[in-house]
Amino acid sequence: MTVPVVVDAPQHAGLSATLDYLSERALAPGTLVSVPLGRRQAAGIVWHERIGAGADASRLRPLAGVLDALPPLGDAWRQLVAFCAGYYQRSLGEVALAVLPPELRRLDDAQLA
Numbered sequence: 025m026t027v028p029v030v031v032d033a034p035q036h037a038g039l040s041a042t043l044d045y046l047s048e049r050a051l052a053p054g055t056l057v058s059v060p061l062g063r064r065q066a067a068g069i070v071w072h073e074r075i076g077a078g079a080d081a082s083r084l085r086p087l088a089g090v091l092d093a094l095p096p097l098g099d100a101w102r103q104l105v106a107f108c109a110g111y112y113q114r115s116l117g118e119v120a121l122a123v124l125p126p127e128l129r130r131l132d133d134a135q136l137a
Contacts, residue, residue, distance in 0.1 A: 026046060027044070027057075029068040030071045030116040041115065045084055047086070047090075051070045051090065054095075054101070056069055057088075058088040070096070105119050
């Protein structure tokens with residue numbers, strides 16, 4: 025199954041609002057995840073539930089990890105982030121990851137276990 029994830033990338037980077045990744049299970053919107061982004065691992069947030077088929081699964085990379093220790097970030101929080109991103113002309117991921125506490129932005133193996 026594919027999940028749409030926002031990552032901390034500037035709007036001018038040319039990435040779409042969300043990036044699709046493969047997941048072995050359904051994840052609630054607002055779940056913190058670790059994803060491969062280029063040659064590095066990046067923190068990300070599952071942004072919404074996938075409606076429809078999504079991207080070609082053969083071209084997608086799997087999630088690197090899921091932070092299950094915390095409940096998903098709420099819908100009201102995601103709406104506020106979307107408003108701020110539009111108002112300040114920034115990407116969703118850039119705003120969403122900037123407002124998280126620093127420890128949640130550094131998803132290491134201990135947190136993902």
